[in-house]
Amino acid sequence: MSLKVVVVGAGVIGAACAFHAASAGMDVTVVDRGPVGAGTTSRGEGNVLLSDKKPGPELDLARLSRTLWDETGEELGRDSFELEPKGGLVVASSAEGLAALRAFAARQAEAGVRTEPVEHVHDLEPHLAPGIPGGVHYPEDAQVQPVLAAAALLRAAMARGARFRTGEVVAATTDRDGRVNGVRTAAGDTVPADAVVNAAGTWGGELGRRLGAPLEVLPRRGFVLVTEPLPPMVRHKVYSADYVANVASSDAGLETSGVVEGTPGGTILIGASRERVGFDMTMNAAVVTRLAAQACRLFPFLRKVHLIRAYRGFRPYCPDHLPVIGPDPRVPGIIHACGHEGAGIGLAPATGALVTAHLLGCPWRGADPAAHADFLPDRFFASPGAPR
Known part of the structure; x- marks a missing residue:
């Protein structure tokens, strides 16, 4: 039986997570309280940049993402989301x-x-x-149309079996061992899941709190x-x-x-x-x-x-200006993919690939969890007073 994954958020990050997870054969449901790409994604310029990043973990992720944007363009059609390698x-x-x-x-x-x-x-x-x-x-700098990019990625995920539903996630449900086994919506519905991806953008901190895994976003x-x-x-x-x-x-x-x-x-x-x-x-x-x-x-x-x-x-x-990508150690089954600041469009494909690699437990499309450990949420929980 394939892994059931609920992605909360239908912006470009959530859509990329859904695309890669569905491409890996997972059973994916995307949940958002509004239309596709209606939040932060719709308010960006569509930057896919290497030029503004200093050497370090974010630049490494950006270089992978730049490669994956080209691969996505070949697979889905560059014109479908106006991919321009303008420099x-x-x-x-x-x-x-x-x-x-x-x-x-x-x-x-x-x-x-x-x-x-x-x-x-x-x-x-x-x-x-x-x-x-x-x-x-x-x-290597490029540009995409952000909402078209989110829509193209989600459409491709749905062609691979993913589902999209509208609703506001209010809580996670857990089994006797404290592991997530679904999410509950404001309408009272429960969506079963083996893993839940927090791709709620600016609201990632609030969603984390609702899921029992608060973050400072x-x-x-x-x-x-x-x-x-x-x-x-x-x-x-x-x-x-x-x-x-x-x-x-x-x-x-x-x-x-x-x-x-x-x-x-x-x-x-x-x-x-x-x-x-x-x-x-x-x-x-x-x-x-x-x-x-x-x-x-x-x-x-x-x-x-x-x-x-x-x-x-x-x-x-996030306070250290790096996104949070990876499993939350406090609640098994929660994986964060948020806090990208102004780089979310550019980093979306690599983020989706990295989340999928975490779900699989092995590298996926060039994303290796061991090579991108700087993005793990653990980094916020080592000091006194960190959110628990």
């Missing part, structure tokens, strides 16, 4: 910043990332502002601006070098850095902001103004372009 261009605003950027890129290159120092950035992006001293090109609000459709003007994902520092920062205050990229539909996406304001979804005009100004400094032609909308959402992050 990224990180630019510096000063000679000192350029030296720091290239030193960072050199460390990434030693870890296996393809990096190409660029002296004449206008050869790659003709519409960039004058005076930029240089940058680094990352040919916190929201970090971010805004994205969208322009009117234009002829192709921005060829790569382009961002300023300070974006990397902002991603890794633990500051609670507002942080912004210029990020600009085009989409297949002709619109241009502008980011990125980060601030810890709890689950406050209030529109903040000052953030929009700051992001627009930073984008215009990178690409002056944007000053004459209309914004058609701005959207915001929450990036789910």
